[in-house]
Amino acid sequence: MKKEGWEEEAVQLLKDLMGIRTVNGKDGEKPAAEYICQYLNNRGVKAFVQDIGEGRGNVIALLSGDDADKGMIWNGHLDTVDYGQLESWDRPPWAPVIHNGFLFGRGASDMKSGLAALVYVLGMLGEAGKKPKTSIQFLGTCDEERGGTGAKAIISSGHMMEASTLLIGEPTGCTVGIGQKGCIWLELEVRGKTSHGAYPEEGCNAVTCAYEAAERLADWIRGHDHPVLGNATAQVTEIQGGIQPNMTPDVCTVLMDIRTVPGLTYEKILCRLDKVFQGISLKSGGIPSLTTTIKNHRISIEADKASWGVSQLVKSMEAAGIKEAYSGISYFTDASILAEGKEGLTTVLFGPGSADMAHKPNECVRIADYLKAVRALTNMASARIEDESDN
Numbered sequence: 561m562k563k564e565g566w567e568e569e570a571v572q573l574l575k576d577l578m579g580i581r582t583v584n585g586k587d588g589e590k591p592a593a594e595y596i597c598q599y600l601n602n603r604g605v606k607a608f609v610q611d612i613g614e615g616r617g618n619v620i621a622l623l624s625g626d627d628a629d630k631g632m633i634w635n636g637h638l639d640t641v642d643y644g645q646l647e648s649w650d651r652p653p654w655a656p657v658i659h660n661g662f663l664f665g666r667g668a669s670d671m672k673s674g675l676a677a678l679v680y681v682l683g684m685l686g687e688a689g690k691k692p693k694t695s696i697q698f699l700g701t702c703d704e705e706r707g708g709t710g711a712k713a714i715i716s717s718g719h720m721m722e723a724s725t726l727l728i729g730e731p732t733g734c735t736v737g738i739g740q741k742g743c744i745w746l747e748l749e750v751r752g753k754t755s756h757g758a759y760p761e762e763g764c765n766a767v768t769c770a771y772e773a774a775e776r777l778a779d780w781i782r783g784h785d786h787p788v789l790g791n792a793t794a795q796v797t798e799i800q801g802g803i804q805p806n807m808t809p810d811v812c813t814v815l816m817d818i819r820t821v822p823g824l825t826y827e828k829i830l831c832r833l834d835k836v837f838q839g840i841s842l843k844s845g846g847i848p849s850l851t852t853t854i855k856n857h858r859i860s861i862e863a864d865k866a867s868w869g870v871s872q873l874v875k876s877m878e879a880a881g882i883k884e885a886y887s888g889i890s891y892f893t894d895a896s897i898l899a900e901g902k903e904g905l906t907t908v909l910f911g912p913g914s915a916d917m918a919h920k921p922n923e924c925v926r927i928a929d930y931l932k933a934v935r936a937l938t939n940m941a942s943a944r945i946e947d948e949s950d951n
Contacts, residue, residue: 574676578656588615589638589702605686619700625692631723636675637704640667648921662924669913674729711897725869737909739788739888742820742860754810763808764847767801770812786821788888822862858896869906876939
């Protein structure tokens with residue numbers, strides 16, 4: 561990375577991307593996809609926009625390398641969450657501002673700094689006419705913050721290439737993210753029997769049965785842990801039931817937010833819930849019934865430290881002056897869609913942003929960390945590890 565003035569170019573790219581409003585649910589991501597597409601095409605990297613309607617789009621690019629067997633996929637999402645209460649911000653969140661070595665604005669950490677780092681490295685290599693050691697496909701996806709429409713469209717269209725490593729530019733504080741919790745939104749609908757509130761023994765309280773089932777299931781889920789991700793979590797986030805104060809409720813719907821760790825599958829969770837509810841039904845005279853619906857399912861992710869992708873990233877980081885450190889995240893990313901069913905694909909997360917800043921007022925990223933991430937990704941793309949003094 562001996563190109564003069566590259567730091568300013570890299571920071572300007574990040575500012576440009578942050579200046580394009582891509583709030584999920586308000587702004588379409590297609591303008592950001594078109595900007596990146598033009599940026600890469602102008603620098604000799606083949607890119608195109610996948611239009612998925614309603615102002616949304618993905619950007620897909622390919623930089624061919626010497627080794628086709630160990631292809632890498634680099635992914636970053638284009639959208640951000642909303643700003644929240646504007647009075648909580650010290651400055652307008654849609655206008656990126658540099659202050660005391662930090663760049664402030666929505667998306668600074670989650671994850672336009674990671675996105676810009678990926679794009680800048682590919683553009684720099686393309687402009688210089690340098691072939692990476694292995695082919696790199698870039699996937700800039702829309703709607704990551706909600707339904708994952710962009711990632712799903714890439715999978716359904718067959719645009720994702722075969723690769724050995726999937727790198728997601730989510731905020732990890734420049735650590736190696738080797739684990740990601742999965743997510744299940746599980747709905748329980750319990751039907752009981754109504755009765756007069758003065759005679760509850762003549763009915764079967766659906767609210768009581770549903771809540772007991774959810775809490776017993778949650779206790780069991782919390783008993784599963786992981787050395788990097790910690791304990792699985794589960795909680796009731798919505799509950800609806802009841803007719804009026806003097807009637808035993810005969811229907812109750814509970815929604816649970818469950819964050820899983822590797823090894824804890826939705827099949828195991830549903831099997832446990834069935835056993836739990838059998839006991840509840842038995843003590844209630846066999847009256848209550850249960851129907852379950854999975855509203856959202858994202859798989860958990862775990863990477864082997866000995867894999868090529870992880871070891872190559874660690875070496876690339878060290879050459880850029882970043883100490884080896886590992887982390888895991890509790891929220892889901894597009895990795896849970898892109899990596900599902902892909903045996904042999906190592907998924908790793910790496911980005912300059914901080915997860916602690918995500919979705920919060922005064923979101924920011926340290927510019928020095930952003931530039932270090934650019935150096936590390938440049939090393940990883942070239943697979944030619946250089947001393948930091950040579951960068």
